[in-house]
Amino acid sequence: MVAVFNKDLLSWYLITLKLRETVDQNLPKSGPSSPSHTIPAPLSQNATHPALTNGESHDNPNPDSNSNQDAKQTLVEIEPVTSIIHGPISQTTSTEPHDSWTTSIQHRLHEARETETKNPWAKLSIYRIPETLREGDEKSFVPQMVSIGPFHHGKEKLREMEQHKWRAMQRMLHRTGHEIDRYITAIRPLEERVRSCYEGHIPMQSHELILCLVLDGTFALELFRGATSRNGFTELGYSCHDPVFATRCAMHSIQRDMIMLENQIPLFILDRLFAIQLDQKEHAGRVARLAICFFDPLMPTDEPLKRRDRARMESSIHKSINAMFDPLSEAGSHCLDVFRRSLLRNGPKPVPPRVWLRRWSRNRPVADKRRQQFIHCVSELQDAGITCRRKITDKFWDISFESRGVLRIPRILIHDGTKSLFLNMIAFEQCHPDMANNMITSYVIFMDNLINTEEDVRYLHDQEIIEHWLGDDSEVAELFSRLCQEVVFDFNDSYLSHLSDHVNRYYSSRWNAWKASLIKNYFNNPWAFISFIAGVILLLLTFGQTFYTVLPYYVPPKN
Template sequence: MVQIFNEDLVSWYLITLKLKETVIARIQQSPIPTPTAPSSIDPEKQHQEHLQIRQHHHQRIMSNPETGHKFEEKTNKTPDHSEWVINIKEKLDQARRENTTSAWSKMCIYRVPQCLLKSDDKAYIPRTVSLGPYHHGRRDLRTMDRHKWRALHRVLKRTQHDISLYLDSIKEMEQHARACYEGTISLSSNEFVEMMVLDGCFILELFRGAIEGFKKLGYSRKDPIFAMRASMHSLQRDMIMLENQIPLFILDRLLGLENGDPHQRGLVAKLAIQFFDPLMPTDESLTSSSSSSSFKNLTTFDPFAEQGGLHCLDVFRRSLMRVGPKPEPKHWINRWSSQANLVVADKRRQQLVHCVTVLREAGVKFKKEKTDRFWDIKFKDGTLSIPRLLIHDGTKSLLLNLIALEQCHLDCNNDITSYVIFMDNLINSPADVAYLHYHGIIEHWLGTDGEVVDLFNRLSEEVLFDIDGSFLSQLSEQVNRYYNYRWNAWRASLRHNYFNNPWAIISFLAAVVLLLITFTQTFYAVYSYYKPLS
């Protein structure tokens, strides 16, 4: 009996504690009540009194216009509205600073426009090494970072310099280097400077090793990066991409620090030309005469110093177009409206000349021009002379990045773009490629002639092109005038149909002789009829 009583007592005690906790929680969650007795509160009466108080307060505000105006002004300015306005003002202030700054003039390393990425995005994206901020930190390119650190360690060990010398020197050029890139770089100051030093020293080690020899620089002959020929080709391909560039003045400063002359210029450009020489789409090597020269014997004279090289891709382009073509401007074109002649991806407007097959029918002959300047195309007496063009698996990426540079950088002319579109006009079928290959104009290492046709057709897609500013515009006009002259087409048809082999020539001559004999016989028959012999 006592046990049952104790259990009931404990149960009631627990119930009481639970009710107490519930009441306390309700009180804490509800607003503080007015100091009136709980037993005397009528909910309906309390609601009416609350409405009367709000109405009285509203009447008092409306009776005082000044107070009411201030109250409305405070209630309209909510925190969200204020933050929104402040955010917009900050954006406008940023736009004002960008309009007033001169940083746009320093920009030279761009992201490839989306319209050009449609042709082949893989041609613009590095696969082996990242240089600069655009592809920095990509997971599939991180394996090359340890080799970059090895290159930096080798530089410091060889020069007996402290790393602070390079970091402090590049730190002074940070803002100038950042201004070279399109868009905002999210890296911190220390991260950006570290990346410039690390990537720059890696590039210079590759440049010097290609000339001086990697073994002389201290690398093993079995080094997976600085000695393997297979990896060197993929590195060259990635290092020539537009989005994978380091400003040339950064490389000049780093190489100057290695040589003890921080203000030297020109040597990096000369090294770059020799390093990228295997990518040249020309018949002969540009540096064949000096390929065996040592690093110490290289002169510091920079053939592009007066023009101001921007980066390795720009130096490579200038070397391709050395003593480049300078088209004579047409006098009937207004200089201020030259942009009006720009067309985008319109094959009808980009048609400079007809294809090889059509030009052959009009009597145009093709011949290989003996020069290492692939753009040096000539037309004389119905013969179109074109230098040899070497096409390999990296040619597409090379030409696309050169075109992208000309499309993005306003200080570049459209020489490479003009050449590519001219060749695209000539090549319209595998038969055109086969004919040019037969005459030694095109040498390709691709699978079929159809792949060459597809290559040139894709190179000129979505390209902004100034027809009248092309250095091949006058030559194209000469070819078109020759094509439109009917006698040339008739003469070509006669030669193609009746003089294409010795037996055809003999048959033609026999037919002419027979025709002359028949004509002579007829003439004498008629003559003897009217004037018989006496």
């Protein structure tokens, strides 16, 4: 027995079955009757019959027991039909057992507890660029010529360089007389440590990842050694017509790709491979010195590396392994980290903000663009009597301010690789929680505040502060504006916050603004200065003439 919820359908079948029963009684029996579930011919919905409609009879308000029995029989007979129309009807709905659901929740909580216990984020150093930073500028973060590491391994457009990686591997093995199994065996125990350095899951099998590290690491070391060798890549056995190792255009593109955050391998892998090549004991810092010399052309200054610093590094590479270089006082994570340290060598320690400033800063959203405007643009500073002058140093971040209203800014060189370089260093500072300071981000936002229009760029170019190889000055202004988009930053934590306070106090002085207006309007060229002096002299002569004219009236001469 099943329940039927469509009352109209029930009434229709009761009527048709009752009519069929009446017809069968008037006809002679000529054979076996039809099955009880045979569907009768459809009748008009307007036909009337003393049958059950909506659970009761309209013609007979007191139905007898026969009618009730017919109704019960009809409910049984209608079950096959309703099963065909609406599918099998069940009295209970099957659901997932409660115990299975609870077990699934407990399993997920157990996985989360294990992940928290292992703390896989403690060793992270190679990150995927957040979508907020890479949106609309994919080429600045994604390699276009060569892949280093697992993030971009196997991409179609980068496969052409794979044959050159194998050429570098063959050349290194021929030069050292080693077998490739020696390097694979040395890297295999470091697999778990390597995986913990990368953000997210690496969808590569164990042997694939190890071969990728050995192949890419060997290729990088060949580039580093060739760039620092006295005779170049020919000293390593490469032809002077080599399409990769002897082509300047290809080398520039490779350098730009290998400095990207997503295109890195851990530095300890390079140290291990380099030690095996030289048949020496592994020493941290040797590959870092090679990397600094290799990436030297990307330095954002036309005074890249002082000769004494380069000489110290080369001597430490070729003679002594105990010589120390300031950027390597602490172990770097990868090549981008080492390059950033070399840019910030001997950098100042950020001055901690006052307690009330720190407390107020924590209550404000650090991503607020209004909090990034901590200094006025060049045009507004000029109106307040502040001038910008070039500072002679190779440390592009070393900005200072003099009490007489002079802002000293080192020279910076902007080329086609500067944008990608700064964006990846900013992304590294944004992603890495153990970053000691955010000097690159602070510098870029400071320069973005100084530059609003191409007139500001033109002024800094005239002062020999900005030198660029781009199309025009407006592209430089757009470059710095793009670098600061979606950057999380609080200027109270900047190494330039103390300097910006001095600049803003000087800017807010009315006397400085009046003095600057006087100089701008009357002393901006020699003729204006001469006119001003002539006007002052004429004013003094007129005053003297008036004085001596009026004086006899009040003091008559004595006879």
